[in-house]
Amino acid sequence: MAWSCKTWVPKVEVWLQGKTFAVYSSSTTHVHIEVLFREKGFRAKSPEHLALEVLASAEARAQVSHLHTGPLCHLEGHAGTLPHGVSEEEWFDAYSKVRFNSFELNGCCFLPIMALFNHSCAPNAAITQLPPHEECHTAMVVVAEQGIARGTEIVYSYNSDCLFVPLRERRKRLLSNWGFLCKCSRCQVEEEAGLEDDEEEPPEMPQLLSWEEVDLKNVNLFQARHEARFAGTVAIWTCRLP
Numbered sequence: 001m002a003w004s005c006k007t008w009v010p011k012v013e014v015w016l017q018g019k020t021f022a023v024y025s026s027s028t029t030h031v032h033i034e035v036l037f038r039e040k041g042f043r044a045k046s047p048e049h050l051a052l053e054v055l056a057s058a059e060a061r062a063q064v065s066h067l068h069t070g071p072l073c074h075l076e077g078h079a080g081t082l083p084h085g086v087s088e089e090e091w092f093d094a095y096s097k098v099r100f101n102s103f104e105l106n107g108c109c110f111l112p113i114m115a116l117f118n119h120s121c122a123p124n125a126a127i128t129q130l131p132p133h134e135e136c137h138t139a140m141v142v143v144a145e146q147g148i149a150r151g152t153e154i155v156y157s158y159n160s161d162c163l164f165v166p167l168r169e170r171r172k173r174l175l176s177n178w179g180f181l182c183k184c185s186r187c188q189v190e191e192e193a194g195l196e197d198d199e200e201e202p203p204e205m206p207q208l209l210s211w212e213e214v215d216l217k218n219v220n221l222f223q224a225r226h227e228a229r230f231a232g233t234v235a236i237w238t239c240r241l242p
């Protein structure tokens with residue numbers, strides 16, 4: 001284990017596997033609803049406002065520096081106007097970090113450790129806000145009735161509305177909103193069972209380039225915005241899963 005936040009978060013550990021972060025249970029939980037983890041982070045009314053906050057604070061910039069970013073084409077039409085005094089590179093970086101690591105909970109909520117939890121279409125946890133509603137005081141709670149065994153990955157659903165739809169539709173929604181092809185245990189089991197074959201055409205994957213391969217200075221924001229979403233022309237992608 002290369003890095004752990006175990007000392008201040010009693011029931012979860014963050015493991016570094018190669019370049020992939022994932023969060024695992026460090027104790028067996030026994031109750032139906034249990035707070036596993038809480039974190040105070042940042043909140044704003046939109047990812048754009050949040051990105052501005054990140055840029056304004058050296059501490060926030062340090063907290064987001066290691067985080068995952070997604071395909072550039074997903075910023076299309078959303079990255080807003082380049083703020084005064086900020087380079088395109090800085091703006092892209094801050095905006096994409098926020099865009100691919102935040103979630104909607106009374107606004108756009110960004111919590112650097114919670115950003116390390118992976119998605120699953122068969123989640124064993126959920127994110128909620130605990131009363132009293134302190135600024136961005138969000139907690140991860142267990143919703144599974146059977147508890148989560150030690151060493152099990154703790155996962156929640158990034159798109160709760162996709163849990164009750166078939167495999168291809170779930171993957172399409174996640175690809176469209178988050179820019180990744182879901183490889184959760186449920187999707188893999190259903191894929192192996194051939195369930196995807198019964199559904200409609202699969203979504204097209206963008207061409208994958210690693211973040212390091214792309215010279216951001218040469219990426220034209222406005223050109224990128226006009227590329228088709230999954231046409232495979234311009235896409236920045238970080239492939240961190242093994």
Ligand SMILES: C[S@@+](CC[C@H](N)C(=O)[O-])C[C@H]1O[C@@H](n2cnc3c(N)ncnc32)[C@H](O)[C@@H]1O
Pocket residue numbers: 019020021022067068069070100101115116117118119120178179180181182183184238240241
């Ligand atoms: C918010 S980050 C989660 C932490 C990430 N694993 C990391 O190393 O920083 C979201 C990214 O993790 C990956 N990811 C999370 N859940 C996934 C899943 N079920 N299937 C495939 N990739 C997933 C995708 O690359 C996604 O864009």
